[in-house]
Amino acid sequence: MDKRGSVITETIDRLKTMIVAGEFTAGQRLPTERDLAARLGVSRSSLREAIRALTLLGVLEARQGDGTYVTSLAPHLLLDAVAMLVELSPAATVLDLLSVRRVLESAAAAQAAAHITDAQLAALAACLEEMRHDPQRGDGSVDEVVAADVRFHEIVTEAAGNAVLAALIGALSGRTLRARVWRGHADQGVFARSIGEHEAIYQALRDRDATRAAAVAGAHIAAVEAFFRDAPERVLPGAGSPPDGVGPPPGPRPGAA
Amino acid sequence: MTDDSGGRTTVTHRAIEEIKHKIAAGELAPGQRLPTERDLATELGLSRSSMREAIRALTVMGVLEARHGAGIYVTRLEPKDLLETFGVVAEISRGSSLVDLLQIRRILEPAATAIAAARIDEATLETVRSHLDRMAACERVEDIIAADLAFHQTIVGAAGNPALEAIVAGLSTRTFRARVWRGHRDAGALGRMRLEHERIYRALLARDPEAARAAASVHVSEVEDWLRSNIGEWD
Structure with a gap:
């Protein structure tokens, strides 16, 4: 990177370190641009760019006419960036991320079995109704089914009572990927199987059976893993290439200017 | 975004989306060189300054990297590049979020340890043993923390899932561990x-996934309990 670029990267790191060290805490207003630039020994324009990058990461926010603040640093804000990155992952990584999601969703379902409320159970049942629409027979759209699926998993993770866990599972789920899986299911005519898996999760939660909830939630993600492993190109464009040895060699290529 | 640079930030978001889309669609592959800022700006019909900001933000996120004198490249998009942000979340978290994070570690680390029990090879077992011995021999807290970190990293690495490894690493950074050890060394x-x-270690040696899972679970729960009862001092 050019010299100015590395100054900005360094400034970003220093601001992050100050937040980690508690010098700036959640919701706190940052000093003025001039004061902060002087304190960090960087130009105001470098600082401004560093602040903008951290704004895009959900760490800082600009408030109209009132300067720059540290956000609430709530998990969902910070994990937005993770969600974005999940969607960019190559095929091999998507499989690895899915198995992490399997472990997490399975644990979340077990926790949810102990804490889920009647209102949440009713909401799950409503999602199941939505999912039973069959777009192939002109009944509802794939998008509606995907939305019901997202909502279903959100309710389960919410019932588990761990906000960071819910945000992490949400980030790992990748909405685009989920939509592609449903479309792939529609092509394969396996809608019914997937809905059956959701029903099994609902029943286990309704019976407050934590081990069964964990098992069926795990099996549900494992089915997605298998679907994906069998034919990644069904789900991920540009995933036809083998997981190993993709891309050009690392390191600088001086000739490639 | 509501400040006076609001319009610009929105354009930057669009620039980020465009680059992200090119990568997701396979137009830009891992390790590939990005077109110049000017060419990209022209192609996408966006200003160069918003393009520059987008590139910078994606660099911070580990999607792009600048190579000295050679321009901007897409990274290998490996989990450790992409999930670095997750480590920042763990470091920044306070209070109840911290307990939430440890609970996630209590889910993931036992699972990773169980998988490792079935997959770990002799040489890696030796390495695990050496970290264990080092932990017992050390006096200084810093050295114990380093050995502790290496012990867990080696085991989680043996599970053979780089994404899992990156997330667990984010959940147990050095700073985080240091805070726990400092408060924990008494009694x-x-x-x-x-x-x-x-x-x-013994469960791994016996290649017993369930025992490994249980042992790791007890270990992380212990830390979690301690943290829960001392949470006031952390806020």
């Missing part, structure tokens, strides 16, 4: 931790 806690580590 026989050190001896208890040693015993817990020893149990994890």
Whole structure:
């Protein structure tokens, strides 16, 4: 990177370190641009760019006419960036991320079995109704089914009572990927199987059976893993290439200017 | 975004989306060189300054990297590049979020340890043993923390899932561990931790996934309990 670029990267790191060290805490207003630039020994324009990058990461926010603040640093804000990155992952990584999601969703379902409320159970049942629409027979759209699926998993993770866990599972789920899986299911005519898996999760939660909830939630993600492993190109464009040895060699290529 | 640079930030978001889309669609592959800022700006019909900001933000996120004198490249998009942000979340978290994070570690680390019990090879077992011995021999807290970190990293690495490894690493950064160890070294806690580590190692040696899962679970729960009862001091 050019010299100015590395100054900005360094400034970003220093601001992050100050937040980690508690010098700036959640919701706190940052000093003025001039004061902060002087304190960090960087130009105001470098600082401004560093602040903008951290704004895009959900760490800082600009408030109209009132300067720059540290956000609430709530998990969902910070994990937005993770969600974005999940969607960019190559095929091999998507499989690895899915198995992490399997472990997490399975644990979340077990926790949810102990804490889920009647209102949440009713909401799950409503999602199941939505999912039973069959777009192939002109009944509802794939998008509606995907939305019901997202909502279903959100309710389960919410019932588990761990906000960071819910945000992490949400980030790992990748909405685009989920939509592609449903479309792939529609092509394969396996809608019914997937809905059956959701029903099994609902029943286990309704019976407050934590081990069964964990098992069926795990099996549900494992089915997605298998679907994906069998034919990644069904789900991920540009995933036809083998997981190993993709891309050009690392390191600088001086000739490639 | 509501400040006076609001319009610009929105354009930057669009620039980020465009680059992200090119990568997701496979137009830009991992390790590939990005077109110049000017060419990209022209192609996408966006200003160069918003393009520059987008590139910078994606660099911070580990999607792009600048190579000295050679321009901007897409990274290998490996989990450790992409999930670095997750480590920042763990470091920044306070209070109840911290307990939430440890609970996630209590889910993931036992799972990773169980998988490792079935997959770990002799050489890696030796390495795990050496970290264990080092932990027992060390006096300084810093050295114990380093050995502790290496012990867990080696085991989680043996599970063979880089994404899992990156997330667990984010959940147990050095700073985070240091905070726990500092508060924890009194009242026989050190001896208890040693015993817990020893149990994890023995389960791996026996290639017993369930015992490994249980031992790792007890270990992380112990830290979680301690944190829960001392949370006031952390806020």
